[in-house]
Amino acid sequence: MADTPLADRTDAVCVIGAGGSGLAAVKSLREHGFAVDCYERETSVGGAWNWRHDRSPVSSGTHLISSRPLTEFPDFPMPDSWPDYPRHSQVLSYLERYAAHFGLREHIWFGTEVVAATPVGDGRWDVTTRSTGGGAERTQRYAAVVAANGHNWSPKPVTLEGADDFRGRILPASAYKDPAQLRGRKVLVIGGGNTGCDIAVEAAQHAAAVWHSTRRGYWYAPKFVLGRPADQINALARRWRLPLRLRQWLYHRTVRLTVGDVTRFGLAAPDHRPYESHPLVNSQLIYYVGHGRITPVADVARLEAFAVTLTDGMRVEPDLIVTATGYLPRFEFLAPQLLDMDDDGRPDLHLHAFARRHPTLAVIGLVQSDGGLFPLAHWQSVAVARWLRLRIADPARAGAVQQKESQRPIASWSRTRTVPSSRHWFEVSFVDYLRALGELIDRLEPA
Amino acid sequence: MNPIRFDDWTAPVPAVRREVLSVLPEEETDRPPVLFVPGLGHGAWAFAEHWLAHAAERGYPAHSVSPRDRGDLRAQVHDVVQVAVSLPRQVVLVGHGAGARVVARVLARYPARAAVLAAPLLDGRAALGAALRANPAGTLPALVGGRLRVNRRQLFGPGMPAERADAYLGRLVHPGARMQRQLAGRDASPAPVGDPPVLVVGSPDDRVVPRASLDRAAVRHGGAPLLFPGMGHDLMLDTGWTEPLDAILDWLDKELGG
Numbered sequence: 001m002a003d004t005p006l007a008d009r010t011d012a013v014c015v016i017g018a019g020g021s022g023l024a025a026v027k028s029l030r031e032h033g034f035a036v037d038c039y040e041r042e043t044s045v046g047g048a049w050n051w052r053h054d055r056s057p058v059s060s061g062t063h064l065i066s067s068r069p070l071t072e073f074p075d076f077p078m079p080d081s082w083p084d085y086p087r088h089s090q091v092l093s094y095l096e097r098y099a100a101h102f103g104l105r106e107h108i109w110f111g112t113e114v115v116a117a118t119p120v121g122d123g124r125w126d127v128t129t130r131s132t133g134g135g136a137e138r139t140q141r142y143a144a145v146v147a148a149n150g151h152n153w154s155p156k157p158v159t160l161e162g163a164d165d166f167r168g169r170i171l172p173a174s175a176y177k178d179p180a181q182l183r184g185r186k187v188l189v190i191g192g193g194n195t196g197c198d199i200a201v202e203a204a205q206h207a208a209a210v211w212h213s214t215r216r217g218y219w220y221a222p223k224f225v226l227g228r229p230a231d232q233i234n235a236l237a238r239r240w241r242l243p244l245r246l247r248q249w250l251y252h253r254t255v256r257l258t259v260g261d262v263t264r265f266g267l268a269a270p271d272h273r274p275y276e277s278h279p280l281v282n283s284q285l286i287y288y289v290g291h292g293r294i295t296p297v298a299d300v301a302r303l304e305a306f307a308v309t310l311t312d313g314m315r316v317e318p319d320l321i322v323t324a325t326g327y328l329p330r331f332e333f334l335a336p337q338l339l340d341m342d343d344d345g346r347p348d349l350h351l352h353a354f355a356r357r358h359p360t361l362a363v364i365g366l367v368q369s370d371g372g373l374f375p376l377a378h379w380q381s382v383a384v385a386r387w388l389r390l391r392i393a394d395p396a397r398a399g400a401v402q403q404k405e406s407q408r409p410i411a412s413w414s415r416t417r418t419v420p421s422s423r424h425w426f427e428v429s430f431v432d433y434l435r436a437l438g439e440l441i442d443r444l445e446p447a
Numbered sequence: 448m449n450p451i452r453f454d455d456w457t458a459p460v461p462a463v464r465r466e467v468l469s470v471l472p473e474e475e476t477d478r479p480p481v482l483f484v485p486g487l488g489h490g491a492w493a494f495a496e497h498w499l500a501h502a503a504e505r506g507y508p509a510h511s512v513s514p515r516d517r518g519d520l521r522a523q524v525h526d527v528v529q530v531a532v533s534l535p536r537q538v539v540l541v542g543h544g545a546g547a548r549v550v551a552r553v554l555a556r557y558p559a560r561a562a563v564l565a566a567p568l569l570d571g572r573a574a575l576g577a578a579l580r581a582n583p584a585g586t587l588p589a590l591v592g593g594r595l596r597v598n599r600r601q602l603f604g605p606g607m608p609a610e611r612a613d614a615y616l617g618r619l620v621h622p623g624a625r626m627q628r629q630l631a632g633r634d635a636s637p638a639p640v641g642d643p644p645v646l647v648v649g650s651p652d653d654r655v656v657p658r659a660s661l662d663r664a665a666v667r668h669g670g671a672p673l674l675f676p677g678m679g680h681d682l683m684l685d686t687g688w689t690e691p692l693d694a695i696l697d698w699l700d701k702e703l704g705g
């Protein structure tokens with residue numbers, strides 16, 4: 001239904017999404033001299049941190065799990081008067097101030113969803129947008145596309161046998177917004193990620209009964225170690241260049257000395273080493289387990305009208321099930337082969353950012369680490385902007401950089417030894433990943 | 448470009464309450480805020496004397512921040528960045544003397560809208576040499592960790608009334624031995640991020656920052672220094688203070704207009 005003629009935006013770059021990653025991309029592209037059109041389907045910036053957005057995974061009680069210095073943009077620190085772990089509303093106000101400070105809003109088209117981005121052959125892209133309220137589609141041509149659409153808003157579907165028979169309520173974690181939803185209920189939380197643990201803790205504070213079902217054991221890191229945010233101690237170990245094995249041992253010791261043996265509390269023993277799964281940072285879960293407010297249970301086998309049977313045969317009788325089984329990335333506006341997606345929908349990108357066969361297509365923010373996301377999104381954005389600029393200024397050198405990058409060993413920037421689960425598709429080490437990006441950025445420096 | 452910031456991640460600079468003085472234009476303008484960063488021994492007051500009000504009159508929201516008590520270079524850089532990002536729009540940074548050294552470092556992490564290095568103390572050795580020549584008695588103690596003292600002739604031109612000069616000198620505080628030591632070296636700031644336009648201003652008669660240092664600073668940022676002969680080091684307090692400020696603001700008008 002293209003009713004307006006194709007508008008050619010010549011050298012402009014299209015950015016999709018105005019969450020933290022999209023804002024970083026717009027800013028960096030502008031700094032490198034590009035005209036930018038950013039499309040955001042919501043009516044404001046902030047993405048996941050804007051909990052008024054329907055798809056926001058954040059609830060009223062969410063606080064950061066990465067501490068302030070490892071979370072803030074490197075060139076726009078959060079106020080140092082803020083706590084180590086700010087609250088979600090502070091993160092949103094931070095992103096709003098970032099957008100205002102750098103004048104980013106004037107490049108963003110709100111209430112506009114990108115429905116298709118198609119390569120036209122010469123490295124350029126036709127981008128089709130539609131206003132969120134419906135209405136006509138519009139297609140414009142861009143020199144490059146940078147997707148910053150987030151990967152924590154589309155819940156991973158989970159099939160629970162017998163779900164149709166269950167008479168209670170089943171709530172995806174993304175629809176959980178406020179403890180009032182838990183008050184007085186008998187709650188079963190499924191999933192042992194940070195979301196599942198956060199909700200189990202809130203349920204412990206508000207619900208009548210709480211079971212927490214996980215399909216394996218995990219390492220529960222406290223938020224503070226030795227009086228400091230845990231990720232800062234972790235960074236210290238990296239600063240001292242301790243090898244992974246030693247860090248695993250130290251982690252093990254620290255958890256033993258602080259949290260202790262979790263099996264004593266009835267939790268399953270971890271089936272993997274520290275650093276082999278996405279870090280769980282929660283000081284309260286074990287506290288409430290130890291107070292009998294949370295009962296850890298095994299994986300779910302089957303649902304009945306008023307009961308749930310677990311894989312170890314135990315039966316519990318919740319009236320509310322919260323599924324916190326994580327999220328899957330979704331790129332409905334791109335044909336899967338553009339991102340080299342496999343059958344499971346897992347994209348394969350260089351540094352989780354650069355499309356391997358489309359030099360003018362990049363993704364920002366499709367990573368997850370043992371630190372915060374914004375520093376990674378910032379440096380990804382710098383790398384992408386420099387890459388696009390070098391392609392124009394010096395195609396021969398850009399080709400040479402590409403050649404060099406293709407030889408970068410994946411293990412140098414990606415966490416290759418992790419528990420096999422889609423939640424680790426984009427798991428990287430904060431420090432190793434930034435090192436790799438730093439090298440790439442240097443290579444892309446104009447001669 | 449090095450994204451690895453272990454200092455920030457493992458030992459963040461502790462928060463303090465910062466003194467920020469501000470004068471805003473009477474009517475809102477579209478001009479960016481200007482943040483003035485004072486040099487050795489000076490505080491935000493040094494700009495509040497004349498420059499803040501004059502900049503505001505010309506349409507620029509004007510602010511200045513005092514260095515924290517005995518803060519070293521890293522702490523000062525942290526404080527300036529904190530104040531810069533607290534302002535509603537991307538700021539113009541104006542550093543004077545050692546404050547320009549701070550600004551040079553800030554530029555490597557915060558993409559300023561533009562920056563001015565006024566009588567910048569970037570080459571500590573050259574400045575120390577000049578200070579030893581101009582005021583050996585005040586300078587020698589600093590070499591062994593004592594307090595650096597400056598005199599009237601180092602900071603002001605001959606036109607400055609003695610009582611005023613002495614009153615200003617009386618307000619100077621000891622920046623701390625650590626900061627003094629750090630300034631004795633040469634600035635090794637990485638290149639600015641975000642590619643801001645940078646202007647260097649100074650005086651050929653400055654007895655703290657030699658002319659050759661001004662030239663070097665300007666060359667690094669691709670230009671020549673704007674010079675105000677007859678003035679002392681303290682361009683914002685000396686009798687001819689309007690001239691350098693007007694030149695800075697004219698330059699800004701031009702850079703921002705384009």
Ligand SMILES: Cc1cc2nc3c(=O)[nH]c(=O)nc-3n(C[C@H](O)[C@H](O)[C@H](O)COP(=O)(O)OP(=O)(O)OC[C@H]3O[C@@H](n4cnc5c(N)ncnc54)[C@H](O)[C@@H]3O)c2cc1C
Pocket residue numbers: 016017018019020021022039040041042045046047048049057058059062063064065066071112113114115148149150151152153195333364365366371372373374
């Ligand atoms: C509960 C929770 C807690 C978290 N805690 C932390 C933490 O402590 N520290 C940390 O660093 N990270 C944390 N994260 C990760 C968090 O996702 C990132 O901090 C960050 O919000 C991701 O930003 P983003 O811009 O990549 O994605 P998003 O914030 O999801 O933004 C994507 C934007 O793109 C828009 N969009 C998507 N598709 C389209 C389209 N087709 N057209 C137009 N617009 C589109 C969306 O509306 C959205 O605004 C947490 C995540 C969750 C779920």
Ligand SMILES: NC(=O)c1ccc[n+]([C@@H]2O[C@H](COP(=O)([O-])OP(=O)(O)OC[C@H]3O[C@@H](n4cnc5c(N)ncnc54)[C@H](OP(=O)(O)O)[C@@H]3O)[C@@H](O)[C@H]2O)c1
Pocket residue numbers: 062063064065066152156158159190191192193194195196198214215216278299324325326327368419421422423
């Ligand atoms: N406070 C915070 O700052 C905060 C809060 C929440 C989330 N987050 C972040 O948001 C991101 C998403 O976290 P998340 O917890 O929503 O998702 P997640 O990390 O992917 O965790 C999903 C959990 O559900 C389990 N699971 C997945 N599929 C399942 C199935 N079919 N049956 C049973 N269990 C299943 C997983 O087990 P396996 O391990 O076996 O795969 C895992 O325990 C993470 O980056 C996280 O750090 C941060």
